[in-house]
Amino acid sequence: MTDRRLDQENRMKARFPFFVAGGVALFALMTHGFWPMTFVIVAFCVGYFPPEKILSFAPGVEEDRRIGREALHRLSEDQIIEINEIARAGRKIEAIKTLRAINDDGLREAKAAVDLLDDFGLKWNDSQDKPPR
Numbered sequence: 001m002t003d004r005r006l007d008q009e010n011r012m013k014a015r016f017p018f019f020v021a022g023g024v025a026l027f028a029l030m031t032h033g034f035w036p037m038t039f040v041i042v043a044f045c046v047g048y049f050p051p052e053k054i055l056s057f058a059p060g061v062e063e064d065r066r067i068g069r070e071a072l073h074r075l076s077e078d079q080i081i082e083i084n085e086i087a088r089a090g091r092k093i094e095a096i097k098t099l100r101a102i103n104d105d106g107l108r109e110a111k112a113a114v115d116l117l118d119d120f121g122l123k124w125n126d127s128q129d130k131p132p133r
Helices: 004-029 033-046 049-056 061-074 077-088 093-105 107-126
Strands: none
Touching: 033 093, 061 107, 077 093, 077 107, 093 107
16 A cells, blocks of 8 residues: 555544543534533544643643753663652652752752653653654
8 A cells, every 4th residue: 555545544534532521512402412522522532542642732731741851861760760759659759859858959840750750650761752743
């Protein structure tokens, strides 16, 4: 197959869930009314869009993640694992204090780094923000 044909098939596969949700929402509108249709649309959006895509719409999230990545790049792997374990245990304030003691970072940098670890875990380096498709 040609590249153009593959590209067209991939675009159709990406649109398919939207067609199905639209059909279900239209059916809900015709049979039950406006509110069930609204519920179908909201449920689809919540289930389909991952939190990273939704958060990328919020102002300042990309900047905070960039600051957090810069702070984590200055740490060793063992220090990152230690801070990640503290943050995952639900002790974020203690993780921020530990990072500030190790790195001499400010509060904003430490909080951004701990939030990044909390969101992505040890795959924090893969958290490069890309615009949602």
